Amino acid sequence: MGMETMRDMPVIDRDKCQGCGLCVSVCACGALVLVEGIVTAVAVDECRWCTLCELVCPNNAITCPFEIVFESGQDTA
Ligand code: SF4
Numbered sequence: 001m002g003m004e005t006m007r008d009m010p011v012i013d014r015d016k017c018q019g020c021g022l023c024v025s026v027c028a029c030g031a032l033v034l035v036e037g038i039v040t041a042v043a044v045d046e047c048r049w050c051t052l053c054e055l056v057c058p059n060n061a062i063t064c065p066f067e068i069v070f071e072s073g074q075d076t077a
């Protein structure tokens, strides 16, 4: 008990992330930080699944697979 628990978090593609920090600045929960120029999720429990990080990322490096699909019709199939 009291161990770290895995739960859904935005998925980070480290190859696409260019370390611009936009996602970090929009995350109101402090769930994201930049580590050596690549975004890293550090506070999983703080993530409110607002999906802002996905929305602001210019490189599609961070995605929220749990989100409700937007009207624009993202389809990963
Ligand atoms: S979904 Fe929202 S709360 Fe969670 S990491 Fe992204 S910006 Fe932060």
Ligand code: SF4
Pocket (backbone or CB within 6 Å): 016, 017, 018, 019, 020, 021, 022, 023, 024, 038, 039, 056, 057, 058, 059, 060, 061, 062
């Ligand atoms: S917004 Fe995208 S490219 Fe910028 S730090 Fe976040 S994940 Fe990386």
